[in-house]
Amino acid sequence: MSIISKMRALITLGEGMSRGISELTVSDDPLSLFADWFESAKRAGLALPEAMTVATANANGLPSARMMLLKDFGSEGFVFYTNYESRKALDLQENPQAALVFHWPALQRQIRVEGRVERISTEESAAYFRTRPRGSCIGAWSSKQSSTLDSRAALEQRFRDYERRFDRGEIPLPPFWGGFRVIPDCVEFWQGRINRLHDRIRYTREGNHWRIERLYP
Numbered sequence: 001m002s003i004i005s006k007m008r009a010l011i012t013l014g015e016g017m018s019r020g021i022s023e024l025t026v027s028d029d030p031l032s033l034f035a036d037w038f039e040s041a042k043r044a045g046l047a048l049p050e051a052m053t054v055a056t057a058n059a060n061g062l063p064s065a066r067m068m069l070l071k072d073f074g075s076e077g078f079v080f081y082t083n084y085e086s087r088k089a090l091d092l093q094e095n096p097q098a099a100l101v102f103h104w105p106a107l108q109r110q111i112r113v114e115g116r117v118e119r120i121s122t123e124e125s126a127a128y129f130r131t132r133p134r135g136s137c138i139g140a141w142s143s144k145q146s147s148t149l150d151s152r153a154a155l156e157q158r159f160r161d162y163e164r165r166f167d168r169g170e171i172p173l174p175p176f177w178g179g180f181r182v183i184p185d186c187v188e189f190w191q192g193r194i195n196r197l198h199d200r201i202r203y204t205r206e207g208n209h210w211r212i213e214r215l216y217p
């Protein structure tokens with residue numbers, strides 16, 4: 001990290017800790033506050049600010065959670081990419097609801113998102129897939145994500161087989177791989193403050209607008 005990025009990170013850190021958030025002045029729209037906070041996390045030079053926990057539950061309500069990378073967000077929601085036959089994807093097929101958690105400890109910030117989940121279009125997944133490094137594309141073809149695997153060697157053999165199959169030209173989108181979008185119904189912003197009197201501001205979707213409330217920490 002250069003001296004300038006280090007100084008920027010320290011300034012952002014200072015801003016995060018000294019400034020609380022108020023239900024009276026926050027943006028009407030949680031996506032715009034999310035964009036501000038995400039920008040601050042990037043400016044602060046945090047490692048993987050786009051890393052988030054994605055929690056799902058199956059039809060019996062059995063929860064499971066894992067880390068994922070946020071690849072896109074906007075007024076429509078939060079997008080991540082994965083294998084459509086993985087455990088999380090099977091959970092989402094049975095129960096299309098998820099919760100996301102972002103945690104940026106250096107800024108004392110946490111964001112929680114809850115909402116309905118849908119698959120994004122094949123065109124959108126294909127457009128993203130084309131931007132991935134070739135090795136990651138072959139990796140996606142090679143992995144039967146979340147299934148049991150006899151040995152590391154078997155996985156590496158599958159990788160070599162797909163490398164041969166796609167030895168030239170564009171690698172197509174695997175039919176079992178793509179994006180999910182979490183369409184938020186609820187987004188909560190947590191800002192650490194002194195004496196554990198943290199700020200918690202929760203947005204809840206109500207038709208075309210968002211209800212904004214402060215919660216006890």
Ligand SMILES: Cc1cc2nc3c(=O)[nH]c(=O)nc-3n(C[C@H](O)[C@H](O)[C@H](O)COP(=O)(O)O)c2cc1C
Nearest residue numbers: 051066067068069080081082083086087088089146
């Ligand atoms: C920081 C981090 C980021 C990850 N990002 C992704 C991702 O974007 N997509 C993905 O399928 N798995 C990602 N993984 C792997 C998942 O955590 C998980 O192991 C995998 O998706 C299988 O989860 P499942 O069996 O619950 O479906 C990531 C792991 C880590 C530690």
